[in-house]
Amino acid sequence: DTEVTQTPKHLVMGMTNKKSLKCEQHMGHRAMYWYKQKAKKPPELMFVYSYEKLSINESVPSRFSPECPNSSLLNLHLHALQPEDSALYLCASSLVADPSYNEQFFGPGTRLTVL
Amino acid sequence: AQSVTQLGSHVSVSEGALVLLRCNYSSSVPPYLFWYVQYPNQGLQLLLKYTSAATLVKGINGFEAEFKKSETSFHLTKPSAHMSDAAEYFCAVTTRAGTASKLTFGTGTRLQVTL
Numbered sequence: 001d002t003e004v005t006q007t008p009k010h011l012v013m014g015m016t017n018k019k020s021l022k023c024e025q026h027m028g029h030r031a032m033y034w035y036k037q038k039a040k041k042p043p044e045l046m047f048v049y050s051y052e053k054l055s056i057n058e059s060v061p062s063r064f065s066p067e068c069p070n071s072s073l074l075n076l077h078l079h080a081l082q083p084e085d086s087a088l089y090l091c092a093s094s095l096v097a098d099p100s101y102n103e104q105f106f107g108p109g110t111r112l113t114v115l
Numbered sequence: 116a117q118s119v120t121q122l123g124s125h126v127s128v129s130e131g132a133l134v135l136l137r138c139n140y141s142s143s144v145p146p147y148l149f150w151y152v153q154y155p156n157q158g159l160q161l162l163l164k165y166t167s168a169a170t171l172v173k174g175i176n177g178f179e180a181e182f183k184k185s186e187t188s189f190h191l192t193k194p195s196a197h198m199s200d201a202a203e204y205f206c207a208v209t210t211r212a213g214t215a216s217k218l219t220f221g222t223g224t225r226l227q228v229t230l
Contacts, residue, residue, distance in 0.1 A: 004158075031215070042205055042220035043159070048212075055215035090158055097215035099147050100166065104218055106151075106158035 003027075004107035006091050012113045015081060021110045023074040023091030031097035032074040033104065034066060035090040043090055049074060050097040081114045088112075117142040117210045119189075121221035129229050134178075134193040136224045138206035141187065147209040148189045149218070150180055154202045162204075165189060176200070201228045 004025045013019050023032065031050050035043035048056035049068040063085075065077040074091055088111055092104040122137040140146050145167050151159040163174025170182045180191045189206065206221040 006158075033218075040223075042223050045217050045219075048215050048217060050215045056212050056217060092159075092218075099209040099211050099216040102147060102209040102216050102218060103149070103161060103164055106160070108158045111156075 004091055004093055004105050006089075006107035006110050008110060009108070010111045010113075012115065013078065013081065014115050015083075017081075018077070018079045020078065021076040021089055021091075021112075023076075023107055024072055025093040025105070026072055027093065027105065028071075029093035029095055029105070030071055031094045031102075032068060033092040033094075034074070034076055035092065037088040037090055037109070039087075047076075048097060055097060078112075081112075083114050086112055086114045116219075117146055117208045118219060119148070119206045119208045119221040121204075121206050121224050123224055124222065125225045125227065127227040127229060128196045130198055131195050134191070134196045134200065134226065136191040136204050136206075136226065138180075138189045138191065138221060139187050140189060140206075140208055142208065148180075148182065149207045149209075150174065150178070150189075150191050151205045151207060151220075152176075152202050153205065153223075159205065162191070196226075196228045198228050198230075201226055 007022045034046040037043040047066045052068045067075040088109045090109045091107040094104045118141045120139045148165040150162040163172045165182045173179045
């Protein structure tokens with residue numbers, strides 16, 4: 001299994017809602033990532049988990065809360081989002097977070113719309 | 116900090132023509148470089164990677180890239196374009212960040228293939 005799966009594919013939420021994005025991989029990878037991608041822009045890194053511990057937080061607002069319950073699963077909890085947070089949210093994984101093994105496998109993304 | 120620059124946000128070629136997408140890197144140490152492709156409404160797929168083993172790297176779908184240290188370049192080529200190659204292409208570099216590493220993308224090049 002060389003796949004990263006993400007659910008849901010699409011999500012529409014109001015600014016007062018609480019929702020979660022889910023990402024799963026069964027490749028035995030120990031590094032997982034969340035990216036945000038706005039239209040016609042490159043992905044921007046949000047968080048990196050290495051061995052289930054948060055290693056990098058790219059100064060992301062606290063309304064985004066990541067969680068890594070185990071080595072296969074990565075969640076992104078959303079609360080009190082703003083319309084400008086509407087974007088494609090991509091999850092990725094790699095064998096480990098070391099640069100020499102940083103070939104990242106991406107999921108299809110969750111298209112988030114905040115009303 | 117390591118970064119990549121993609122020259123040309125939009126490239127148009129005829130079917131069967133040579134594809135050349137440009138990427139220059141900025142790095143004080145040997146970089147780990149990648150090319151990813153993104154089809155509309157999908158995640159990113161790895162085309163190829165440079166990890167210092169060989170300067171000419173062959174990837175999937177007939178793409179290849181040559182690492183040229185003297186020119187700090189890692190341009191992506193394909194001898195003969197196919198309609199199915201129309202997509203967004205991102206060059207990326209791995210940067211160490213503490214005990215982890217992160218992938219930094221160029222701004223992307225949209226490839227259009229015409230009949």
